[in-house]
Amino acid sequence: MSERRRPAEEYVVIRHRPGYKIRRTLILVAFTVVAAAAGYTAGLAKGGFRFSSVQASNEVLEDELETLRGQYREARQQLVNLERGRAIDQQAMNEARRTIVELETRISSLKSDLTFYKNIMAPSEVSKGLQVDSLALSPDHPSGAWKFKLVLTQVGNNKSYISGVVAVNVIGMRDEEKEVIALRDLSQDIDDLGIKFRFRFFQNVEGTLVLPEGFEPLEVQVVAQAQGRKSSQAERTFDWDELTES
Template sequence: MADTRHPQEEFVIVPRRRKPHPWRVVGVLILCLLSGLVGYGVGWSQGGYRIEDVAQSRPSLARELSSVKEEYDQVRQQKVRLERSQAIDEQALNAARNTIAGLESTIANLEADLTFYRNIMAPSEASKGLQVDRLTLRDVRGERRYDFKLVLTQVGDNKSYISGVVAVNIIGEQKGEQEVIPLRDLSEDVEDLGVRFRFRYFQDVEGTLTLPDNFEPYEVQVVAKAEGSKASQAERTFEWRQLAEN
């Protein structure tokens, strides 16, 4: 028996496109154009104002920058002047200190000399006659060499000269034993055991001495003897350490 059924028909829905009306297209184009013009105008106006503001503030900024630079230069110059002034002040202060130190040393020497002459011209009763006034040592180049200066004075009676001899001995230790060395054996400036003197007020005995190796001094003994009508004797012992430190 033949199939009387017809094949199922397929239905497809196709949208129908309507043609746009020309006036709508024109309207949209005009609207877009107006929007673009308005946006461009607004943007340009705002940008123009910003550029104008910068252009107007530029001279002010330039003046401010110039003022800051000028102030900086002034401060820098002031700093340089202060530094120079400080350096000059420091130099002046150091010079003043050196001058004061020199004046103090001069004053001390003058006072010592004044005391020295005062004691000679107006002594006390206990210090008249021949005196061993002082002994000084000065290190020479650290080679166990010393410049020495011994001062003898005549105190009180200065109307006539006093004469005699003075002997100087250095007492120390060598190889564990005490040893006494006369100044003659240590100095080329002294030829005899006793150095001759003759003076009215005072006399200096000066020269250079050299200590032998392995000899450690600890005392200097000075004995001065006057001869004739003013015969007398004066003795004094000095510690080497104090002499060397002074």
């Protein structure tokens, strides 16, 4: 006789609905309480029960009601625990996301710093000597001023110091006319038209500048001039909107 084939196993997909079981329990509890109360009232209305029967029924109902109350409290506590668990999970998730963002920001900063030092120590053939590396601007909200940070670097041969002066000018429009303003006239941190520098690897020039009323900045021009045996010049122009877009 041929072996009887077993029917193929069937799988039923049930959608997972968080909290559904608890809500269903609460509904059943409420329905049971209402039905019990209605039955008890109807029995009294018929008048067919003796006092002893009514008393016994009342005791049974009280027991059932107490049981249902216990189930209700348990269901409510489960619901509270569920909602509390969700809140904790969400809080943990938000904390994890913040940590990830902080780590990503830190990693990006470290990568930028690493690239910066690598470029100084191992430059390409076309980028050696004095360089205007970067210029950063950030708003100083309470005062309406701008904080600036200019970075000059010496790429390649760092065995000896490089010295000279760097001039920074802000180019813009005022009263429909082009105007060039030296950084010295915008910042109390800068005293000279040419800012002196001397370094082996890099040097930062930092401070705060305040734009005059009615002046619309367009560009920032930086010209660095090395003096002495390493005489050279580096020039770079930065777009104001690109510097302040973040």
